[in-house]
Structure formats: structure tokens, C-alpha cells
Amino acid sequence: IIPSNQPTFIPPEALFYDSFERGFPSSDFWSTEGSEEWVATSSNPHSGMMALMSPNLYSDDFTPQNSSVTFTYADPLFEGGSLILSVLAGTRMPIDLFAYIVDGVVLGEISDQNMYDPLEIPLGPGAHQVTLQYRFNPYGMEILPVDIINPIGGVYIDDVHLMPMPTSNTFFDGFESGDFSGLNWGFSGEEEWMVDSSRPFEGMFSAHVRTEDIVASGDYSQLDLAVDLTDAAFIQFYFYAPVAMPYESFDLRVDGEFLTGLSTEDETWRQGGAILSSGPHTISWRLMKNPSGAPEELLASMPPPDYRLGEVWLDNVSLLTSTPSFVENWDTGDFSANPWTLSGDVQWRITDSEQYNGTYSATVGQEDFEINSGVSQLSIDIITERGGALKFHVIPSVSGPFDMASVKMDDIPVLTFSTPENDWSEQIISIQPGKRKVTFEYFKNDGNLDAEILGSIPPPPGWDGQIWLDGIEFMANDEASF
Numbered sequence: 001i002i003p004s005n006q007p008t009f010i011p012p013e014a015l016f017y018d019s020f021e022r023g024f025p026s027s028d029f030w031s032t033e034g035s036e037e038w039v040a041t042s043s044n045p046h047s048g049m050m051a052l053m054s055p056n057l058y059s060d061d062f063t064p065q066n067s068s069v070t071f072t073y074a075d076p077l078f079e080g081g082s083l084i085l086s087v088l089a090g091t092r093m094p095i096d097l098f099a100y101i102v103d104g105v106v107l108g109e110i111s112d113q114n115m116y117d118p119l120e121i122p123l124g125p126g127a128h129q130v131t132l133q134y135r136f137n138p139y140g141m142e143i144l145p146v147d148i149i150n151p152i153g154g155v156y157i158d159d160v161h162l163m164p165m166p167t168s169n170t171f172f173d174g175f176e177s178g179d180f181s182g183l184n185w186g187f188s189g190e191e192e193w194m195v196d197s198s199r200p201f202e203g204m205f206s207a208h209v210r211t212e213d214i215v216a217s218g219d220y221s222q223l224d225l226a227v228d229l230t231d232a233a234f235i236q237f238y239f240y241a242p243v244a245m246p247y248e249s250f251d252l253r254v255d256g257e258f259l260t261g262l263s264t265e266d267e268t269w270r271q272g273g274a275i276l277s278s279g280p281h282t283i284s285w286r287l288m289k290n291p292s293g294a295p296e297e298l299l300a301s302m303p304p305p306d307y308r309l310g311e312v313w314l315d316n317v318s319l320l321t322s323t324p325s326f327v328e329n330w331d332t333g334d335f336s337a338n339p340w341t342l343s344g345d346v347q348w349r350i351t352d353s354e355q356y357n358g359t360y361s362a363t364v365g366q367e368d369f370e371i372n373s374g375v376s377q378l379s380i381d382i383i384t385e386r387g388g389a390l391k392f393h394v395i396p397s398v399s400g401p402f403d404m405a406s407v408k409m410d411d412i413p414v415l416t417f418s419t420p421e422n423d424w425s426e427q428i429i430s431i432q433p434g435k436r437k438v439t440f441e442y443f444k445n446d447g448n449l450d451a452e453i454l455g456s457i458p459p460p461p462g463w464d465g466q467i468w469l470d471g472i473e474f475m476a477n478d479e480a481s482f
Contacts, residue, residue, distance in 0.1 A: 012321075012339035013170060015081070016073065016162040020050040021347075034067030034133075046086040046116045046158035048347065054154040057096070057136035064140050068133040073162060076127050081164040083121045083130050088156040089113045094139055098155045101131040116158070118203060120176065123162075132157060170233075172318040175205040183317070188222040188284065190214055201238045201269050201315035209287050211248040211310040217290035222253075227319065228280045232385035234320040234435045235283050236273040240264055242309040243287070246294045246302075250312050253284040265307045269315075275385055275434050287312050320435070323382045328472040330360040338380060345374030348440075348469075356393040356424050356470035364442045365466025366403060372454075373445040378469070380438055386477040387433045393424045393471035397464035401447050401454065405467045408439040420463040424470070431474070442467050 011017070018026055024040040025031070032038050036055035045051040057065040071083065089098035091111040098110045100121060107121065121130060134155045173182035175195045187193060192213040200206040209221050227235075241250045241263045252259045254274060262285075264270055274283070290299065304310075328338050330350055335342065342348055346368045355361045364376045382390070396405045396417035407415040407429065414429055429438070444465075445454060459465075 011161055011163065013163060014161040015078075015164055016160075017336065018160045019045075019048050019158055020052050021048050023050070024052055029071055029073065030069060031072065032067070032069045035065040036067055038067060038069045038134075041156075044088065044156050046088070046156070048158075048342065051156045051158040052160075053156050054098075054134035056154060057134065059136075062137050062142065064135075064137040066133055066135050068131050069157075070129055070131045071160065072127075072129050073123075074127045078123075078126060078128075079165055080125045081123055081162060083123060083160070083162050085119050085121075085132075085160040086116045086158045087113070087119045088116045090154055090156070091134075094137075094141060096134065096136045096154075097138055099133045099135060101133060103129055116156070118174075170319055170321055172316070174201075174203050174316050175207055176203050178205055180207075184226045186224040186226065188224055189220040189286070192221040193223045199240060199313050201240070201313070203315075206313045206315035208311065208313050210312075211243070211287065211289050214287070214289040217293055217296070218288070220286050220288035222284050222286040223314065225283045225317070226280070227276070227283065229276060229278045229319075231278050232322045232383075233276050234273055234322070234383045235276055235317070236271065236320055236435070237285075237317045238269050238271055238315050239285075240267075240269045240313040242267075242307045243312060244305050244308045246290060246292050247299060247304060247308065248287060248289050248310060249291045250285070250287050253286060255282055256284075262312075265305070269313075273435055275383070277385060285312075285314055320381075320383055322384055323474065323476070325388070325475045326473070329356075329358040329470060330362055331358055333360060335362075335378075341379040341381075342377070343379065344376040344441075345369065345371060346376050348376055348378040348442075351468075354395060354468045354470075358470070361468045361470035362440075363466060363468045365464065366444055367465070369444050371444075372451050373448040375441060375443045375446075377442075378440045381435060382431050382438060382474060383435045384431060384433055384476055388431045388474060388476040389428055390431055390438060391426065391428045391471075391473045391475075392469060393426050395424055395468040396421050397462065397466050397468075398442070399460050399463045401445065401449055401457065402459060402463065403442065403444050403465055404446055405440070405442050408437075408441060410437050411439070417467070420460060422462050422464075426471075440467075440469055 020040045035057055038052055038054050040050050041053040042049055055067050089110040091097050093111050100107055171183060179195050193207055193209045195205050196208050197205055198208055214221055239262050243250050243263050250263060251261045259274055262272060326338055333350055348362050348364045350360050351363045352360055397420045398405050398417055399420050400418045405417040406413045415427060
């Protein structure tokens with residue numbers, strides 16, 4: 001099995017999540033019907049190791065056929081929200097297509113995809129049935145242009161999650177409405193920001209502004225977002241900003257105060273963000289033309305950097321709630337109790353072979369890898385206004401050069417384990433204010449030694465080639481009492 005290079009991530013507010021890592025159907029929410037059934041497959045996952053795949057309905061006589069999978073959410077008290085999924089519709093009209101249907105009403109059709117795209121299906125209050133349908137020869141044609149059949153074939157679905165209607169302290173806008181109607185957007189300075197499809201981070205659209213549309217030096221075009229928070233939160237966004245001084249500047253501001261400059265010198269989108277206290281705020285993204293007032297003839301005589309386009313794109317603006325104090329002891333038997341992200345060459349798993357307390361612990365080790373050298377990561381984002389402390393218990397039965405384990409904060413190691421231990425030890429790390437990514441990482445053969453050389457080295461006494469993790473507790477400051 002070759003896993004995707006994308007992590008499996010469970011949104012913390014999700015009412016339902018399925019990435020089909022346990023097969024299909026994995027719960028009573030799902031049913032399938034039609035000529036043949038949909039199945040879980042490892043051939044083309046969007047994240048993790050599995051995805052849901054439609055059957056191959058092709059026949060030499062071009063018999064029209066359908067196959068459907070239906071998600072049923074029967075809670076009559078559901079207040080509304082969205083079913084969000086990753087879709088790869090490897091179909092070609094008029095040969096085949098993918099349709100999505102809500103309560104018997106066709107909302108849309110998709111075809112001609114070569115990569116996964118997110119699909120958000122809005123749902124009103126009450127119970128719903130969402131049907132995902134693969135149709136072969138939907139128009140009953142007697143002759144089909146088989147030379148244009150998509151080599152991907154059929155439809156792949158992954159990362160299905162049901163999100164409730166956003167509260168005042170959570171939101172997301174990927175500008176997929178094609179305009180600024182998704183949130184309480186406003187403008188300051190020259191109103192040159194637009195939503196277009198010129199360079200989205202993902203999906204179809206992003207917000208966009210160009211220096212050349214701003215008339216005079218020292219003028220700016222600013223996109224504003226007004227929020228009123230009941231608790232501290234984190235504003236997160238993605239930007240692509242190939243801009244350069246002295247031609248222009250692009251920066252993030254909160255309540256009119258400069259916070260940080262934003263720029264990119266390659267073709268990679270970057271993530272930005274800021275912690276916000278409770279109360280009303282205005283978050284602003286400002287592009288200013290020639291902020292230092294350099295003479296026009298000087299600017300014209302200067303060769304700009306190769307990367308400069310003099311344009312800015314903004315996408316996937318979201319507000320993330322601050323992390324409450326929590327305890328993780330894996331009592332659910334999986335990683336669903338908190339917003340864990342699993343990534344790497346193999347995934348951490350839940351076991352009952354060792355536990356600090358309760359029934360389970362999380363683990364990964366040599367036996368999980370089919371390759372000679374690789375890494376497995378278990379991560380969680382912690383958002384705090386004032387910081388906190390993270391306590392956990394670990395058995396790191398590892399030893400170089402066979403393997404090692406570490407704990408990272410924002411991808412920087414803060415703890416490293418490289419000698420075998422056979423009993424639980426307690427560790428505490430400090431969490432600084434802001435958004436912090438904590439990663440528990442296991443590395444098999446991090447020196448990538450040849451298997452024969454590694455096999456000739458005797459392991460030390462007590463080495464199991466495995467790590468166990470349990471008894472995790474986060475306490476936000478003002479509550480911490482470790």
C-alpha cells in the first residue's frame with residue numbers, strides 16, 4: 001500500500017468524519033445501491049491510505065448503468081451546515097459523469113477531473129440524505145467515443161466530513177461564491193480587490209489585487225474583515241505575494257496597527273495568521289503602491305527581482321477557536337476525540353498492548369514499516385492567547401541507528417529519545433501563545449543505512465523498536481497546575 005503524501009486530518013468541529021481507513025461501509029451512515037457496489041481502495045487516496053471508489057460500469061454494449069452511495073444524517077435537530085468531501089471524478093462526458101443529490105434533488109454534476117478538489121454541499125436544518133452517484137452512458141448513446149475515456153476511470157471520494165453551521169467564533173471563506181459575500185468583508189482605500197480564478201490556492205477562486213490598478217504612489221487597496229469574538233481565536237489564511245520594495249508592500253494589520261509584512265519569493269503559497277483576543281476586531285490585508293515615495297523615474301530605471309509580479313492573492317481565510325484544556329487517553333479507540341493529524345510513510349495506530357491508564361495507547365514502530373527507512377508523525381495544533389503546558393507519558397523503546405523518536409514544536413525538536421526505555425516516563429513541555437504545532441515523531445533508520453549493514457549491528461538490551469504514547473493532558477495558562 002502506498003499512502004498519500006497528505007495527512008489524515010479530522011476537523012475539530014466535525015459532526016461526522018470518514019476517510020475510509022477502516023474500509024466501507026464503516027458505519028450505519030452509509031449505504032450503497034446500483035449495478036455494482038462502491039468499495040474502499042488503497043489505489044488513489046487523497047489522504048491517509050484509503051479512499052472510496054466507484055465500480056467500473058463499462059460494458060462492450062454500452063449499457064447505461066448507475067451506482068450510488070448514500071450518506072444519511074437522520075438527526076431532526078440538526079441546525080444546518082455542509083457536507084464537505086474530496087472528489088476525484090475521473091469521468092469524461094458523454095461517456096460517464098458524477099452527480100451529487102440531496103434529498104432527491106440533483107444539485108450538481110462533475111466530470112473531467114485529473115486531481116482531487118474539495119466539494120462543499122450545503123445542507124439546511126433537519127435530517128438529510130446525500131447521494132453520490134456514478135453514471136455510465138447517462139444519455140443512452142449507442143456509440144461512445146471510447147478513445148477519450150479518462151484513464152483514471154470512475155470516481156474517488158475521500159475525507160468526508162459534516163460541518164455544523166459556523167458559530168460566531170469559527171468561519172471559513174475560500175471565496176468559492178465568486179465574490180465577497182461569504183463573510184463581513186469591507187474595503188479601505190482604493191476598492192481594487194476582486195475575486196477571480198486567476199490563481200486559487202485550492203478550489204476555483206481566490207481574492208486578488210494588483211499594484212498597477214492603484215493610481216498613485218502612497219495609495220493603497222485594503223481588504224478588511226470585521227469580527228466580534230466571544231473568546232480568543234486565531235485568524236489563519238493562505239497568501240501568494242510576489243511583491244517587492246520599493247515598488248509595493250503587502251502587510252497584515254489588526255485594528256489599524258501593522259502586524260507583519262507578507263511576501264513570497266517563489267511560486268509557493270504560504271500560511272499566515274495571528275492570535276486575536278476576545279472582543280471586536282478588524283483584520284486587514286493592505287497592498288500599498290510605492291510606500292516610500294521613490295521617484296517614478298528611479299523605479300523605472302531599476303530592474304525588479306525576477307520573482308516580482310506586483311500582484312497578491314489571498315485564499316482560505318478561517319477563524320480557528322482557541323484550544324480548551326483537554327485530556328487524551330484514547331478511550332474512543334481511535335484518534336477522533338481531538339483534532340489529531342496523522343502523516344508520514346505509515347500512520348500511528350491505537351493498541352491495547354500497553355497503556356499508562358485506561359485501555360489503550362497510541363503507538364508506532366519498526367513492524368509498521370515495509371520500507372528500510374521512514375517516518376511517522378502524530379500532530380496536533382494548539383491555539384492559545386496566553387500559552388499553557390502539555391503533559392504526556394511515553395515509553396520510547398528506541399535506539400540509534402535503528403530508530404529514534406522526538407517531540408517537535410513548530411517542526412523544531414524540543415525532546416529527543418534515542419536510548420531504549422521500558423517504563424512510562426512523564427514529560428512536560430511549555431506551549432507559547434499563538435498557534436503551535438506539536439508533533440510526536442518516530443523515525444526508522446534515520447541515517448538510511450543499508451539493510452545488510454543495519455542487520456549486522458546488535459541491538460542494545462531492552463530495545464523493542466517501538467514507541468507508546470498515553471496520558472496526554474493540555475492545560476491552558478491560568479489553569480495549569482502540573
